[in-house]
Amino acid sequence: MKNLGWLFLIIILLAAAGCSTAAAPVEAPVEGPLGPTPAPASTEPAMAAPEPTLTSSPAPLTGAACVVGAWQPEGLRAQMERSLGASSPGAVVESVTGQVVYRFSAEGQFELAFEQFEVKLGGEVNGKSYHTGSLLNGSATARYHVEDGAGQLLLSDFGGEGVRMTVTVNDQPLFEENLSAWPAFFASLAESVGAGEGSEPPEGQARLTFTCLENRLVITRGGQQPAAELELARMP
Secondary structure (H helix, E strand, O other), rough: HHHHHHHHHHHHHHHOOOOOOOOOOOOOOOOOOOOOOOOOOOOOOOOOOOOOOOOOOOOOHHHHHOOEEEOOOOOOOHHHHHHHHHHHHOEEEEEEEEEEEEOOOOOOOEEEEEEEEEEEEEEEEEOEEEEEEEEEEEEEEEEEEOOOOOEEEEEEEEEEEEEEEEEEEEEEEEEEEEOOHHHHHHHHHHHHHHHHHHOOOOEEEEEEEEEEEEOOEEEEEEEOOOOOOEEEEEEE
């Protein structure tokens, strides 16, 4: 069952890796009886209106300063449907709840966290319908360092409590086990799911490529051509 759980974890992470303004109308003058003659305009010089104060916009966040924060995949359900459609034809995503969060602290700590993240699937096998639920809780951690000029993200000191996966079929427990998220994370950034299957976190350091601008972070695995992209949006 461990291979099944590990593969499902890869699928989840792989799914993650993937007005004009009109002018106001001008009113037409209203015709009517002539009123009293208006008083002559004042001949005193008009006071000059104060000039508006120009304020410069702050520069957009980029590089190491941009990476710091909490990030999550956008549209994870739709991406899950595409990934599962390729790996499990006939399976239907019934619901996706909870969060998968990528956190980068200002102190150089990286955490990949599954917070009550649950995927429920439905389908049919040999004329019989089934419903499965996969609940994940836990995290993986590492140290990170940003090389701004090269657009490189270096990870090291891989650890974390691990991810606890609980799987049910038709509301009955099937299996429950602890998984390491790091092999699945690196496999999801490889050229295909099988490229990193069964691998362990790299010893020493792992070098990733990234681009970050304001609220969008894209991470790829260096050396892979073509490489899968992990696209993340900044959490509020």
